[in-house]
Amino acid sequence: MTLPTKLADYFKGGRCAMSFELFPPKTDEGMALLEKNVERLQAFHPNFFTCTYGAGGSTQSRTLDVVEKVKAITGLPVASHLTCVGSTVDQLRDYLKEAKRRGADHIVALRGDPPKGSETFQAVEGGLRYANELVELIRADFGQHFGIAVAGYPEVHQEAPDPQTDLDNLKRKVDAGADVVVTQLFYENSDFYRFRDDCVKAGINVPIVPGILPVTNYKQACRIAAMCKARIPDEMAAAMNESDDADFQFNVGVDHARRQTIDLIENDVPGIHYYVLNKSSAAAQMLDGLSLGADA
Template sequence: MRLPDLFSTQKFVLSIEIFPPKTAEGDQALKRSLETLVGYNPAFISCTYGAGGSTQERTLAWCQEIHQQFGLPSMSHFTCVGSTVEELTSWLSSAVALGVRNIMALRGDPPAGQETFRPVDGGLKNANELVELIRRLYPDMGIGVAGYPEKHVEAPSMDADLANLKRKVDAGADAVFTQLFFVNANFFAFRDRCEQLGIRIPIVPGIMPITDFARIRRITSMCGTVFPDALASRLEAVKDDAQAQFDIGVDHAIQQCEELQREGVPGIHFYALNKSDACVRILDQLIGKAD
């Protein structure tokens, strides 16, 4: 099922993001997590595309696994990094042949050692160009794009970043999935600005439950996510107690999700990091309200 069909037929579109593991043990652990998470009826599972295209085949293999073993639609992430238009086109045709009907169209981050993003000769500069390419080649493809409630790190201003989001929507995106955030007010302000700009497609908040403070600190410092001082202090106080960190992080995510649901979001995209325990705790609280 494609994104537009999912959003038009389901009141609440729950999605889970996974990444392709690097080892056989990782594959087995991810399968176990998914076996648990499918019990919560996600609308689809998305699978990331490794930095620099490093997981091209594994991303597609996992999309197939999602269709065949779990009976769910997939969304394959896809970036412009390191590929010419010809190579992007060829990968897209492999994805379509394997039954992928939704693509998260991204520019990608600059490869390690590069300060700024530079397309390869014959490649694409920004995600809006990738959306255009996909829409032209596959008019029926479901296309998701990234949105940044707290601004993309490279954007000179929120206005410039929102103008970019509008370009992606005008190029044919079907839904926006946001970068992770911990302050709901920033998401609501972003949603209002999108509304003012005439962005009328679903805007789905991306939630990453904090399960390991040090790891989340690394991730948020890379993507510029605001980390509330009060939450940081509570986590800092239990930095040697993994279970206490997990409990605080999950409780925060539950509060975020409950408020997002009350405010009528069309769904939630969980950055599950291939684990099920935090999502299970959150979904046990929310699921009654998601019907």
């Protein structure tokens, strides 16, 4: 099988592409568990995996360990996240060189969140302020070697003063050379469809890929929604609050994500990116019997 040379190629050809996002475990035991879950997730024929890293740029080396490990296990392309947080331009270049050396295929280019306790992002001296500058750096130094994904926000980035400003920022990232937009998680598909339409009107002509998190309990849903400013539908909240039973809440959350997935496929999304939190049970139950990802 010949792998695509560009990230956007995964989202062509009529079949809904699929990717899974991982994070670097803190322990050797966590890495062993991650390997088992990756093997299970591979059975659903994803097109690629991505791996994030800790706040403030921590665990960067561990991220590249995961990149190498997942490539060895699956033979699939893997993307490394990269943020501007806490790094000079020279440090960003060094990371990209090491990512290339260790086999990363793509980069998820992000500005990154403000440090804990701060509401605003401050670039370090000699660093970058915006994700579009990071995309420009990658393209200037590495040409088309890396595919580049950037983030979009169906419910508007929490720091943006209004939706139009948020769209303008996204267009700058795409114009700088991004191949695809992967969205922040959301629970209402109508928010994604409105965002997709707004992107088209704004002249953003790369694939817009929805990001889905199958939540497995109500406390988790509330915590993540608060962090991401994602709205929890009343119907979902009411259903999860019917019982404190862990299995009940797991099934409600997974069923909601499955219904989101089916509706997205029916509305011709080019792919779906799943935030699986290094686990496979929820994804396996959600995806059972559905037709996504690379051809088996």
